Amino acid sequence: LLYLAANNADDYQCIPDLHAWRNKTHHRHDNTSDRHAVDFWVRFVRALMFSIETMMTIGYGIEDPWFGDCPMMLVLISAQSMIGIFASSILFGIVLTRVSRADQRAMTVVFSEKAIVRAAHNSLYLVLRVAEMRKHQLTQAYTHAYAINDSSNVIGDTDAEGEGNAVH
Known part of the structure; x- marks a missing residue:
């Protein structure tokens, strides 16, 4: 899933309002406060994405490690990482149970x-x-x-x- 998402550069613009705010094309009167709020969330999402990539040791070989500031990639990477950890723990439990059966x-x-x-x-x-x-x-x-x-x-x-x- 990550490979497909990373190779589809057109899908990086997954939230148009976020990119409109960053490009100052949003039509509110108080443009600076909106831009600061969006910049804060963009930095937060980037930091969280970097933290997940570091913790799970993924994502260092791609061109854009922040996936074009798309927050959906954060959800996708988090879900895929948790599913991977869950599947690994299930497999480890099955193997350990098979090896350590004292009754048999x-x-x-x-x-x-x-x-x-x-x-x-x-x-x-x-x-x-x-x-x-x-x-x-x-x-x-x-x-x-x-x-x-x-x-x-x-x-x-x-x-x-x-x-x-x-x-x-």
Whole structure:
């Protein structure tokens, strides 16, 4: 849109009254106060246009960076910039949501149905398998397991000491 608007030089005269005031062809009696008011708004629109062009890093390669003092270009550039920011944020949100879905990721890491308790080096170890269902291998995988130890004898009474062997 900006390219088309910048290349149509005839469309720069989009508000004839503004250009009539600037050319002193307006037919009011107090021409100087009208001209000062218009010059203020022209300077304001130019400053705002330059600020938007700087903030959005657009518009430095064209012949007339103020688009012939056409205020409609200010609205067009502002709207296009906001739509671009909105579209970029939507796209970023979709990609981030796709990458960071923990529910689907949790379904691709599976554990073995059976585990082995083995004694080695005077300690008990719980051994189980963890596999990745995706085609990529797990790298730097760390696991943490918590064991609840309930010591009881054959009859079902809990030991007085309540101590068991540590599981590593």
